[in-house]
């Protein structure tokens with residue numbers, strides 16, 4: 079029987095973040111790759127904030143998240159809530175919970191979306207309140223839902239800061255892409271990782287040093303030029319150029335798709351799928367965050383496309399389309415700084431058109447139609463031999479896309495598509511499913527390589543000799559000659575042939 | 578409460594040339610998800626487009642037999658139970674009707690119309706409500722197009738029920754191939770007719786609920802608030818738990834039917850509006866910040882109504898197996914209700930199996946508590962409403 083509390087329930091409202099908090103409070107954040115997180119640290123540090131990324135989420139975090147919030151969360155919610163709570167608990171042991179509540183605040187992306195992403199805070203708040211850390215401050219970057227962060231005046235998520243953050247994330251994407259295209263072929267184990275660390279530190283410094291004007295035009299001009307970051311990328315390239323590789327090793331290419339958090343992070347939340355696949359002999363084609371940013375712009379554009387009768391619809395639509403163009407132009411500029419090695423971002427209209435017969439592009443939540451669009455794109459455009467789809471247990475939108483994929487599989491029966499349900503604690507089951515398809519992907523890659531040798535009229539040793547003669551830089555645009563595999567495309571290029 | 582949606586739709590528009598249209602067209606609509614809150618809308622909508630009322634056919638309510646017979650091998654994914662059931666409804670409409678349908682109409686509901694519309698951030702559907710039809714369709718085309726094989730045209734537009742202008746564009750585009758010559762104005766008019774009928778039905782349900790609550794309060798009889806998604810009224814999804822409670826003599830009122838009478842709402846929320854803690858009778862921002870989902874918003878609002886209304890002595894929460902939207906709301910809903918002493922019970926993880934054992938035990942428990950405590954609960958809630966702190970204190974002490 080309940081006892082009347084005499085006080086109506088109130089949703090959590092964080093204390094404001096004051097200007098004096100800026101001096102003493104460390105902003106915590108997480109949920110991205112270590113590269114992006116390091117660069118965001120640079121962005122915050124350069125803007126005068128103390129900031130640090132949370133440690134990579136682990137299985138212990140998953141269990142903690144499950145234990146403290148209402149049952150039935152999607153696994154990314156459990157991982158991220160548990161990750162924050164465990165960090166705070168460890169810190170509390172060392173310095174007391176009051177000190178922790180005063181010294182840290184958590185900053186994360188909110189959302190006006192329909193899935194739980196927009197309601198993450200509820201799980202965080204419940205978990206923290208169950209531990210007596212009610213006064214801990216959680217801030218959600220969401221314009222439609224002011225959360226009190228701005229109230230104290232100390233946290234200024236200005237366009238200048240956000241634009242630096244976006245460039246930092248894009249630069250991290252570029253570094254990750256290069257890293258994943260070198261590591262499987264490196265001749266000295268660990269060389270790529272070392273280069274990546276050095277590259278990220280170059281960029282960290284550039285993000286920290288970047289001085290962005292406060293006015294809108296100044297921000298736009300800086301974003302387009304951002305000389306410091308571009309120069310840092312060129313320096314980063316030199317670190318990668320020092321990695322010796324043999325790209326004629328035949329490896330299946332596996333495209334990672336799926337729910338945003340799971341496809342992005344590299345660790346326990348997705349069974350360390352990236353490193354597992356590499357260990358199993360694959361080349362991983364990771365999922366850059368920039369596609370997601372472009373998707374958000376596309377989704378917002380659609381809003382105005384559908385409502386031409388609303389005031390300023392044409393203007394807003396034009397502005398969003400321009401923003402998308404600028405985003406991709408900038409990303410291409412960053413790719414060029416890496417001699418064109420990072421993959422080109424698939425265009426949103428392309429993904430939408432590919433997905434259209436199976437999944438409507440107007441449906442929101444999660445990755446929307448992108449999950450389907452990306453799978454078909456990777457398969458039909460020879461971008462990968464296999465697609466590993468990371469599907470979080472308990473995810474609402476993702477289950478729907480997976481259902482619609484049944485129709486896609488009917489139309490593309492030869493697509494190697496592994497939907498891996500990620501619960502956080504059923505690794506063997508998911509990885510063995512992946513293993514089965516990977517075996518088939520390997521044999522397809524080998525068969526494709528044989529066809530490439532045949533088409534190019536070269537033997538493997540001739541191809542190797544010719545590759546050595548060309549003495550091209552390691553970081554350079556790789557040919558695309560109708561094969562999915564890196565080695566096959568290279569052979570075709572050496573022989574001037576196409577598949 | 579009628580929600581004004583269109584100003585000029587009923588103004589005279591030239592009537593469409595319907596000679597190309599099939600006068601005996603039969604439209605099948607799966608009785609799934611939010612169809613439980615909008616069936617009158619769709620029936621009247623299609624009738625206005627010239628379909629005979631008897632030719633707007635709904636699949637039957639969800640049942641074990643329906644699922645076993647029609648969804649075998651079609652369900653593509655493991656997800657919440659209400660969405661899993663879509664395949665059974667599709668199958669029934671495709672192959673289980675004596676008189677087949679020509680069109681299977683299964684809208685993908687992106688946003689819903691809600692009386693909370695202007696007081697919340699958005700009125701979106703759950704991602705699975707939106708995309709459920711897409712997912713279910715996958716199971717019917719994976720190995721050949723079952724719709725074409727049954728001679729049925731599958732029409733599944735994205736619909737924003739909360740925006741009439743956009744809705745008219747979406748429906749005109751999707752239905753023009755079925756209703757040749759369909760114009761935007763004709764669709765707009767049909768939408769207005771649809772909402773008119775739905776509003777009348779809703780107003781009636783709310784009126785009945787109002788009377789029941791008034792009577793309960795007058796007679797000091799406890800009523801129970803049923804909190805769930807609209808489709809928990811589906812006997813196969815909610816398992817008619819509310820009927821078991823009614824059978825014990827307690828009137829049960831669904832949150833969806835709560836009265837919106839201004840005088841009553843002023844009694845419940847007026848003080849908070851006057852002291853500035855609420856912006857309006859429909860403001861939920863102090864208890865639920867992420868007010869994006871229409872059904873969730875209404876559920877939270879209903880919990881708050883139930884927490885305050887003196888006749889509502891207990892609330893029963895329904896939630897389906899693997900429901901993602903409900904998960905973050907469990908604690909807030911319970912806390913909202915319990916803060917004013919309303920008894921709170923829940924049936925979670927409802928799936929295909931009727932939880933007869935737990936329903937019986939829970940029903941007995943609810944009856945037991947209501948018999949013993951409902952008078953005090955109701956008195957205390959009344960005292961809380963009138964601001965009689967002393968009476969609240971005394972009643973709470975006797976409680977302990």
Ligand code: SF4
Nearest residue numbers: 152193195444473474
């Ligand atoms: S997309 Fe899925 S996994 Fe991600 S937050 Fe939403 S419900 Fe959770």
Ligand code: SF4
Nearest residue numbers: 657703705900901902
């Ligand atoms: S609200 Fe819950 S039960 Fe309803 S469709 Fe969404 S996830 Fe399923």
